[in-house]
Amino acid sequence: xxxxxxxxxxxxxxxxxxxxxxxxxxxxxxxxxxxxxxxxxxxxxxxxxxxxxxxxxxxxxxxxxxxxxxxxxxxxxxxxxxxxxxxxxxxxxxxxxxxxxxxxxxxxxxxxxxxxxxxxxxxxxxxxxxxxxxxxxxxxxxxxxxxxxxxxxxxxxxxxxxxxxxxxxxxxxxxxxxxxxxxxxxxxxxxxxxxxxxxxxxxxxxxxxxxxxxxxxxxxxxxxxxxxxxxxxxxxxxxxxxxxxxxxxxxxxxxxxxxxxxxxxxxxxxxxxxxxxxxxxxxxxxxxxxxxxxxxxxxxxxxxxxxxxxxxxxxxxxxxxxxxxxxxxxxxxxxxxxxxxxxxxxxxxxxxxxxxxxxxxxxxxxxxxxxxxxxxxxxxxxxxxxxxxxxxxxxxxxxxxxxxxxxxxxxxxxxxxxxxxxxxxxxxxxxxxxxxxxxxxxxxxxxxxxxxxxxxxxxxxxxxxxxxxxxxxxxxxxxxxxxxxxxxxxxxxxxxxxxxxxxxxxxxxxxxxxxxxxxxxxxxxxxxxxxxxxxxxxxxxxxxxxxxxxxxxxxxxxxxxxxxxxxxxxxxxxxxxxxxxxxxxxxxxxxxxxxxxxxxxxxxxxxxxxxxxxxxxxxxxxxxxxxxxxxxxxxxxxxxxxxxxxxxxxxxxxxxxxxxxxxxxxxxxxxxxxxxxxxx
Numbered sequence: 001x002x003x004x005x006x007x008x009x010x011x012x013x014x015x016x017x018x019x020x021x022x023x024x025x026x027x028x029x030x031x032x033x034x035x036x037x038x039x040x041x042x043x044x045x046x047x048x049x050x051x052x053x054x055x056x057x058x059x060x061x062x063x064x065x066x067x068x069x070x071x072x073x074x075x076x077x078x079x080x081x082x083x084x085x086x087x088x089x090x091x092x093x094x095x096x097x098x099x100x101x102x103x104x105x106x107x108x109x110x111x112x113x114x115x116x117x118x119x120x121x122x123x124x125x126x127x128x129x130x131x132x133x134x135x136x137x138x139x140x141x142x143x144x145x146x147x148x149x150x151x152x153x154x155x156x157x158x159x160x161x162x163x164x165x166x167x168x169x170x171x172x173x174x175x176x177x178x179x180x181x182x183x184x185x186x187x188x189x190x191x192x193x194x195x196x197x198x199x200x201x202x203x204x205x206x207x208x209x210x211x212x213x214x215x216x217x218x219x220x221x222x223x224x225x226x227x228x229x230x231x232x233x234x235x236x237x238x239x240x241x242x243x244x245x246x247x248x249x250x251x252x253x254x255x256x257x258x259x260x261x262x263x264x265x266x267x268x269x270x271x272x273x274x275x276x277x278x279x280x281x282x283x284x285x286x287x288x289x290x291x292x293x294x295x296x297x298x299x300x301x302x303x304x305x306x307x308x309x310x311x312x313x314x315x316x317x318x319x320x321x322x323x324x325x326x327x328x329x330x331x332x333x334x335x336x337x338x339x340x341x342x343x344x345x346x347x348x349x350x351x352x353x354x355x356x357x358x359x360x361x362x363x364x365x366x367x368x369x370x371x372x373x374x375x376x377x378x379x380x381x382x383x384x385x386x387x388x389x390x391x392x393x394x395x396x397x398x399x400x401x402x403x404x405x406x407x408x409x410x411x412x413x414x415x416x417x418x419x420x421x422x423x424x425x426x427x428x429x430x431x432x433x434x435x436x437x438x439x440x441x442x443x444x445x446x447x448x449x450x451x452x453x454x455x456x457x458x459x460x461x462x463x464x465x466x467x468x469x470x471x472x473x474x475x476x477x478x479x480x481x482x483x484x485x486x487x488x489x490x491x492x493x494x495x496x497x498x499x500x501x502x503x504x505x506x507x508x509x510x511x512x513x514x515x516x517x518x519x520x521x522x523x524x525x526x527x528x529x530x531x532x533x534x535x536x537x538x539x540x541x542x543x544x545x546x547x548x549x550x551x552x553x554x555x556x557x558x559x560x561x562x563x564x565x566x567x568x569x570x571x572x573x574x575x576x577x578x579x580x581x582x583x584x585x586x587x588x589x590x591x592x593x594x595x596x597x598x599x600x601x602x603x604x605x606x607x608x609x610x611x612x613x614x615x616x617x618x619x620x621x622x623x624x625x626x627x628x629x630x631x632x633x634x635x636x637x638x639x640x641x642x643x644x645x646x647x648x649x650x651x652x653x654x655x656x657x658x659x660x661x662x663x664x665x666x667x668x669x670x671x672x673x674x675x676x677x678x679x680x
Contacts, residue, residue: 002058004056004059006054009051009132010162011154011156011157015156016249020245025139037063041058047215047248061123066119067117070115088102102115103115125165125166128163128165128170129170133175145157159184160177162180189209211251234287235285242281250298253299255297257310264325266325268328269291278409278411283296331420338354353401357395357397362513364391365387365390367458368386378450378451389430393453397417397433397456400412400434414436415435418434421434432450440490458495461488465491466507466510467514469521475525485532488525491526492529493533504523504550505519530555537566540566543673547673558672562678565629579678581666581669583676585659594663594667595660596657596660598610601657609665616631616668628672
């Protein structure tokens with residue numbers, strides 16, 4: 001038999017971001033709890049800012065009976081002359097019965113003592129207080145709090161609870177309250193507890209009380225409201241993270257359109273959008289490519305007249321924008337100047353931000369020496385002008401940290417530097433490099449748009465890595481307070497995007513400004529990031545790295561060539577041939593190219609293999625893939641060799657020559673990838 005089960009945990013307003021972070025785990029943890037008690041059943045999970053709700057239309061009435069089987073010693077050991085021995089008495093004591101109650105069971109070597117116990121499953125009504133308490137305690141929202149005299153903690157105080165099962169409300173203590181039969185509706189409808197008679201009455205009274213319990217329904221209401229507003233003109237910028245946040249903080253969402261004075265459009269659009277999003281949770285509206293002087297606020301009010309709500313939000317936004325306009329005008333008067341960065345400390349042992357920029361400048365200059373021809377060609381600039389632009393971009397790259405706007409909106413670092421640089425007449429390339437030198441900011445982030453910006457971005461990230469590694473501040477576990485993993489991944493993405501040769505062992509040209517440290521640690525750090533970056537069979541990357549390749553572009557090219565061949569459906573059935581090559585020579589010391597003497601060949605198959613291999617090795621190829629295909633194309637010759645030629649012959653000279661032939665083929669593969677590392 002099964003009955004419906006309704007659980008509602010009522011709380012003070014849940015903060016949206018911690019709730020959304022834990023959200024995928026909330027139903028999963030309940031499901032895992034039910035599995036441990038063999039009470040699995042389908043359920044729906046709902047949430048609003050003031051409640052977490054579980055709804056089972058059909059829930060078991062009790063746990064299934066548990067059967068335990070105990071196997072004891074053989075009868076020959078359990079009894080002596082018909083009298084129970086210590087072995088039998090000990091087994092009886094272990095299972096908690098008298099010796100006379102023990103049974104017998106056939107075993108492999110004869111009968112053994114045996115006991116079977118069947119324990120009735122607990123009734124769900126008695127289990128629910130424990131289940132609900134364990135579920136709530138398992139939830140992890142980050143910072144939690146205590147209230148009253150409670151020892152338990154939760155993200156916000158629990159104010160009411162409903163557990164309705166088998167046609168009645170269960171009452172038990174829970175986090176300082178007692179569960180009962182009352183819920184809360186929208187505050188605009190009532191501030192008092194509302195009694196409910198059962199699940200259907202519960203759902204009905206929430207809806208009539210201005211609470212849309214289903215988060216998917218709230219999301220649909222917001223989207224429908226967006227579409228209604230867009231029919232009036234303009235396109236709402238869909239920020240899905242903000243959208244989810246708004247769903248989480250509303251019980252009856254209504255999108256409304258507000259306006260602001262066109263005067264504020266003189267501010268950079270990023271300033272307006274950031275202020276709307278971060279401070280007010282507003283959605284901006286665009287008309288074409290241009291930001292419109294209107295916005296969308298999603299109201300949680302339960303009313304028919306929203307005029308005062310729109311006006312109130314417009315007043316708040318006007319004050320925010322007035323502040324931003326004040327910062328903008330003050331910053332334009334001062335202009336960008338990096339001298340003030342001398343007063344901002346970067347980190348103990350590493351000086352100021354100004355000192356960091358000087359280190360970045362030296363790195364950028366060395367990068368320009370390395371890639372200068374490429375940059376000159378692509379940007380069509382003479383070397384002297386290019387160098388001057390690069391130096392100006394590096395030294396101004398963090399000057400906007402001194403501005404009032406960035407002090408108010410730290411997330412606009414770089415972006416404000418771009419606008420201020422243009423305003424004071426800096427070259428467009430310099431301004432763009434300032435804007436883009438923090439890129440990429442994450443795995444999905446855009447990259448610098450040109451090589452000058454790329455060099456400035458690389459210099460920033462290289463200095464951060466070298467500086468922190470020189471102080472021994474290397475990330476461990478999941479902690480990375482200085483964003484070094486992000487910096488390394490940023491370097492990988494940039495050099496691969498622009499195809500810039502970059503060997504992760506060669507740090508020597510940049511090390512003059514740092515305390516000595518073991519750079520192999522940095523190499524290993526990058527290798528770890530490569531396994532994170534490349535979405536391929538990890539053994540393929542291992543195989544490429546075993547070739548000794550450490551240039552990032554070279555690694556990518558070899559990995560892609562290998563991937564294309566290995567993912568061919570025909571490859572797997574032929575791969576054993578090539579694994580056999582590595583197995584035969586696994587004990588050989590291959591310090592250099594093995595010497596093969598064709599004069600020692602005795603059979604046609606070894607001569608044919610050698611000639612085919614020589615032809616493959618001496619040929620020019622248009623790509624690594626073509627070269628690998630040619631090497632793997634030796635399969636027929638290798639199979640014939642293994643079928644007709646005995647490698648481990650008694651003659652040591654002949655045996656060595658045949659092994660050297662195999663080793664020569666294997667090492668030719670290894671210039672691209674070590675095939676023994678590949679697992680399929």
